[in-house]
Structures are given as C-alpha cells and as structure tokens.
Amino acid sequence: MSELLRLEGVAAGYGEARILAGIDLALDQGQALALLGRNGTGKTTLINTIVGHTRRFGGRIWLDGKDITAFKPHQRARAGIGWVPQERNIFKSLTVEENLTAIAVPGPWDLARIYRMFPRLQERRANMGNQLSGGEQQMLAIGRALMLNPKVLLLDEPLEGLAPIIVQDLMRILSDIIRDEGLSVILVEQNARKALSITHNAVVLERGSVIHSSSAAELLAQDDKIDTLLAVSQH
Incomplete structure (x- = not known):
C-alpha cells in the first residue's frame, strides 16, 4: 500500500500563535x-x-510523493486535496447543481454519481444553497468536494x-x-x-x-x- 500524504515536523498556527507543535502523520x-x-x-x-x-512555522507536507509545502x-x-470545512462554505447564491459543477474536475466523481449517492440533492438541484436544510447543505458540501475528484x-x-x-x-x-x-x-x-x-x-x-x-x-x-x-x- 503506497503512502499518499505525509506531514513531517509540521508546526503551524495563526498570526504569532503556534497551535501545532511538530506534527508527524502519514x-x-x-x-x-x-x-x-x-x-x-x-x-x-x-x-x-x-x-x-x-501560518506554517516549520515542517513539510507531501502529497502523492510531491512536496506541496509551498x-x-x-x-x-x-x-x-478535497476539503469539507465545519462552515461548509457552499455558494448560497448558486443552485445545488451550480455548486456541484462550478469547480468540478473531470474524473470518476461526476454529477450523475453524486446524485446517485445523494438523491436528495438531485431532487433539489434547482434550489439555491440558502434554501437547503443543514443536512442538505452538508451533503452538498461533501458532494462538491468529491466533484474535485480529490x-x-x-x-x-x-x-x-x-x-x-x-x-x-x-x-x-x-x-x-x-x-x-x-x-x-x-x-x-x-x-x-x-x-x-x-x-x-x-x-x-x-x-x-x-x-x-x-x-x-x-x-x-x-x-x-x-x-x-x-x-x-x-x-
């Protein structure tokens, strides 16, 4: 099994505040x-x-053998790297379908596959992001991240x-x-x-x-x- 992501000695935080102290993770x-x-x-x-x-204070990050630190x-x-943040960060003024396709990258995760996984999103594909429930917004956030084919x-x-x-x-x-x-x-x-x-x-x-x-x-x-x-x- 090949290594995909590696962090070595990563120290990071915000501004002058150091939150992470030398994280090693694979x-x-x-x-x-x-x-x-x-x-x-x-x-x-x-x-x-x-x-x-x-803000990174030290250490390096590799993804699939490539140094992505910088x-x-x-x-x-x-x-x-696909990301579903706590805040979800969906585009509330775009429809569900526009959210999914706006930043899509070609690959196995496409619109049809997302709709099969989340039938609720297909039902609401013409609804704006701000018209969705919290659960639907989370489904959309996950679906959008998958559309990057990460x-x-x-x-x-x-x-x-x-x-x-x-x-x-x-x-x-x-x-x-x-x-x-x-x-x-x-x-x-x-x-x-x-x-x-x-x-x-x-x-x-x-x-x-x-x-x-x-x-x-x-x-x-x-x-x-x-x-x-x-x-x-x-x-």
Whole structure:
C-alpha cells in the first residue's frame, strides 16, 4: 500500500500563535484516518494546515510523493486535496447543481454519481444553497468536494449539529466512500466511536501534538482508553 500524504515536523498556527507543535502523520492510499481530540486541541488547525490556510512555522507536507509545502490553497486543491470545512462554505447564491459543477474536475466523481449517492440533492438541484436544510447543505458540501475528484478528502466535523436521522444517512454514505470506493479520508469527529467505526487508523491530538496513534479497531476495542485520551465519556 503506497503512502499518499505525509506531514513531517509540521508546526503551524495563526498570526504569532503556534497551535501545532511538530506534527508527524502519514496516510496511505485508500485508508481513512480518524483525527480525534478534545475541543481546542488542534484538529481543525491541522486540517486547515493541510489545506493551506494557516501560518506554517516549520515542517513539510507531501502529497502523492510531491512536496506541496509551498503550495497555495488553490494549488493544493488542484493537486488533489478535497476539503469539507465545519462552515461548509457552499455558494448560497448558486443552485445545488451550480455548486456541484462550478469547480468540478473531470474524473470518476461526476454529477450523475453524486446524485446517485445523494438523491436528495438531485431532487433539489434547482434550489439555491440558502434554501437547503443543514443536512442538505452538508451533503452538498461533501458532494462538491468529491466533484474535485480529490486524492484525499478532509472532513471537519461533518456530523455536527445535524438531526440523528441525517447523521445516520451520512454515516452510511461516508462508510461507502471509505470502504467501498476506497477514497483516502481524514475525518475529524467529536463522537470518537462513530469515527472509529468507519476508519482504518486513529490519531489523537492534545495541545497541538500527537499523543496516540493506532489502528481504529484497536482503539475502538478499548473503551477506557478512549475516555482517558479524550477526557470525556462518549457512550
């Protein structure tokens, strides 16, 4: 299995504030990584750093063997980094279909495939982004990221604030993307057990550093360890 993404000694933050302290992380082709940790431990900053939206103080980032450390965010997107931020960032004044096609890159993920995965988006393809529910906006954000035909998909708390039935649907879809489609994914999720149930590996952050790395199955089998690492019960 070939390595797809590597971070070596990455230190980053915002302005003068250093949030990440020497992160080492690797993701193989076709693998999914659960990125876990309490609020404020640096998970979103790490995602934003891979995307290129933070100030880098040190370290390097490689994607598919190419050093992308100096790449700007749009260059990283073109190189193969798909991103679904917490804020979703859909174009609210464009229709669903326009959102999906505006920045599409040719490849196996096309409009027909997205509509098969998200029938709700096809039903609402002529609706504006601001006419969608929170769950529909999240589906659109994921669909739009897939339309870039990325090598790796970064998902920053995609289940946050959604109704349980929507969470169930999205968990099934994310599992399909990871297990059946074999897309490489980094998933940030507050509910550790949900994230671990559909990923291959796990990393836990604390104060901007990696404090645990293992297979997802190994960590999922250790309830007490999950609770200790995250200092909160997730039952």
